[in-house]
Amino acid sequence: MEREFRYYPGLVEISEHAAQYVVDLAQQKVMENGAFTMVLSGGNTPRLLYENLALTRFSDCLPWSKTHVFWGDERCVPKGDSQSNYAMARETLLLKVPLPRENIYRMPGEIEPPENAATRYEKMLRKFFSNAQSVAEDCFPSFDLILLGMGSDGHTASLFPGDPAVEERKQWVVSVSGLTAKPPIPRITLTLPIINQARYVLFLVTGEEKERVFNAIRRDPEEASRLYPSARVRAKERLIWYTNYRG
Ligand code: 6PG
Numbered sequence: 001m002e003r004e005f006r007y008y009p010g011l012v013e014i015s016e017h018a019a020q021y022v023v024d025l026a027q028q029k030v031m032e033n034g035a036f037t038m039v040l041s042g043g044n045t046p047r048l049l050y051e052n053l054a055l056t057r058f059s060d061c062l063p064w065s066k067t068h069v070f071w072g073d074e075r076c077v078p079k080g081d082s083q084s085n086y087a088m089a090r091e092t093l094l095l096k097v098p099l100p101r102e103n104i105y106r107m108p109g110e111i112e113p114p115e116n117a118a119t120r121y122e123k124m125l126r127k128f129f130s131n132a133q134s135v136a137e138d139c140f141p142s143f144d145l146i147l148l149g150m151g152s153d154g155h156t157a158s159l160f161p162g163d164p165a166v167e168e169r170k171q172w173v174v175s176v177s178g179l180t181a182k183p184p185i186p187r188i189t190l191t192l193p194i195i196n197q198a199r200y201v202l203f204l205v206t207g208e209e210k211e212r213v214f215n216a217i218r219r220d221p222e223e224a225s226r227l228y229p230s231a232r233v234r235a236k237e238r239l240i241w242y243t244n245y246r247g
Pocket of ligand 1: 074155156
């Protein structure tokens, strides 16, 4: 795995370059395999990236009909709730691009209890990948691209420091209490084994409050892995950090 750090002045430049990277990768994967699988991140940082992907200059170059969209995590809120990561992606991207509805694999965060939502999504993923690529029972499928953010505590997706979910080794999707999250509500999340099976992972991280954790991860990922789930993320081909830190 190659680990790469790309520094830009701010989120505008990061979102522009990341959008181009996503388009290029989508074209490459569709050419190679006939499909492109992309996992979206939640939070605020990726909003501008999603809005960029909906712009003609990017959207017209992205093979939407052969693109399949998933989520890395979701808050356990009613469907359509403005706090959901799906609602943010729908507003900034999904309503603006010709992505077939059947290619959108929304995390059903509204299902109670959260454990059932996680089980349901894992079943959705297993069904998708059983058609797309053979995945042995105890193995994990490979998404082409996973987009991730990072919190100031070093969490990513909804894998929070000290949460047992960070150590999950078998399930693809689990539920977490989210007590230390913002908002502090239950969530479901992909686990590290399935995240780390992705071919490409892009982190988009900006903001002074995250710089200390970012620098610790860049300086010594092994040591940082003890504290920060983001430090434990790997990719099969390339892991790229897009940040506005001085570097
Ligand atoms: C979520 C996200 C979460 C996010 C980080 C960073 O559901 O909140 O998936 O992991 O990526 O918390 O969030 P910001 O981009 O808003 O700083």
